[in-house]
Amino acid sequence: MVIKVAVAGPRGRMGKEAVATILKNEDFLLVSVLDHKKEEEFFGDSIPIFTSLQELIFQTEPHVLIDLTVPECVYEHAIIALENGVRPVIGTTGFTDLQLEEIRKKAEEKEIGCIIAPNFSIGAVLMMKFSQMAAKYLPNVEIIEMHHDQKVDAPSGTAIKTAQMINEARMTFEQGHEHEEEIMDGARGANFSGMHIHSVRLPGLVAHQQVLLGGEGQLLTLRHDSFNRTSFMSGIVLSINEIMKQNKLIYGLEDIIL
Numbered sequence: 001m002v003i004k005v006a007v008a009g010p011r012g013r014m015g016k017e018a019v020a021t022i023l024k025n026e027d028f029l030l031v032s033v034l035d036h037k038k039e040e041e042f043f044g045d046s047i048p049i050f051t052s053l054q055e056l057i058f059q060t061e062p063h064v065l066i067d068l069t070v071p072e073c074v075y076e077h078a079i080i081a082l083e084n085g086v087r088p089v090i091g092t093t094g095f096t097d098l099q100l101e102e103i104r105k106k107a108e109e110k111e112i113g114c115i116i117a118p119n120f121s122i123g124a125v126l127m128m129k130f131s132q133m134a135a136k137y138l139p140n141v142e143i144i145e146m147h148h149d150q151k152v153d154a155p156s157g158t159a160i161k162t163a164q165m166i167n168e169a170r171m172t173f174e175q176g177h178e179h180e181e182e183i184m185d186g187a188r189g190a191n192f193s194g195m196h197i198h199s200v201r202l203p204g205l206v207a208h209q210q211v212l213l214g215g216e217g218q219l220l221t222l223r224h225d226s227f228n229r230t231s232f233m234s235g236i237v238l239s240i241n242e243i244m245k246q247n248k249l250i251y252g253l254e255d256i257i258l
């Protein structure tokens with residue numbers, strides 16, 4: 001069966017790459033794209049552009065919606081897709097915990113698969129999993145994520161997911177000196193259950209993360225680098241295929257690839 005796919009955010013850095021990947025794959029058919037600025041009737045030669053997701057679904061009946069947009073609209077897209085029987089594969093980051101819970105409930109209610117993948121690259125998923133394993137033995141953790149300076153959300157979705165995974169394995173405690181004081185606001189980064197997350201934004205970077213785990217006289221550093229956005233594409237292809245077999249929310253690719 002050919003899987004009919006729609007892409008939200010097709011002009012973006014990730015959206016462009018995803019469109020090219022879907023067009024190349026014989027198992028997928030790109031039926032439409034969603035763009036809030038409809039500057040032309042068609043994307044490329046023949047793919048219709050919609051500004052309304054309801055209308056896109058009604059007219060082009062995709063099986064899967066890939067969302068690579070911005071935090072402000074992704075939750076609404078996910079709910080509309082699920083309400084209308086379309087399976088969301090979401091790469092967009094910046095969800096609140098409440099939004100994640102609402103999407104989980106909606107997917108369960110509709111018995112439709114939905115993937116929210118903070119990171120589609122296999123290397124990053126492995127780095128998150130290895131960090132979780134290591135934190136059981138080395139519970140003093142600092143996460144440093146580094147991205148291009150056009151990224152709108154901080155910390156990154158990958159860093160948040162890494163901290164959540166580590167938190168499942170690490171005993172909760174406040175790291176550092178008990179009388180530690182920030183002389184400058186933000187010096188110690190964000191605090192997630194006592195561990196710290198630091199966000200670096202610089203031109204030239206793509207997507208990089210280091211997880212530092214310290215112990216007496218030792219340091220374990222786990223690092224992943226995405227040097228280009230092709231690194232995310234095999235995860236998108238895998239997610240489109242996998243979502244057709246699922247009937248609930250999958251948050252993070254570790255649950256389907258490891």
Ligand SMILES: NC(=O)C1=CN([C@@H]2O[C@H](COP(=O)(O)OP(=O)(O)OC[C@H]3O[C@@H](n4cnc5c(N)ncnc54)[C@H](OP(=O)(O)O)[C@@H]3O)[C@@H](O)[C@H]2O)C=CC1
Binds near residue numbers: 037
């Ligand atoms: N899961 C993963 O592996 C990865 C996830 N990401 C995430 O993907 C998202 C996109 O990243 P990136 O491509 O770099 O960002 P870009 O800013 O390059 O792309 C976002 C696109 O979405 C468009 N857009 C904004 N609002 C809407 C809307 N309401 N409907 C449709 N399109 C809209 C923007 O248009 P305009 O600019 O005209 O407003 C833009 O073209 C981010 O959340 C990022 O964190 C990124 C890389 C990997």
Ligand SMILES: O=C(O)C1=N[C@H](C(=O)O)C[C@H](O)C1
Binds near residue numbers: 207
């Ligand atoms: O905005 C990006 O570029 C990326 N966003 C995702 C995130 O927030 O973790 C995934 C990857 O790091 C690239």
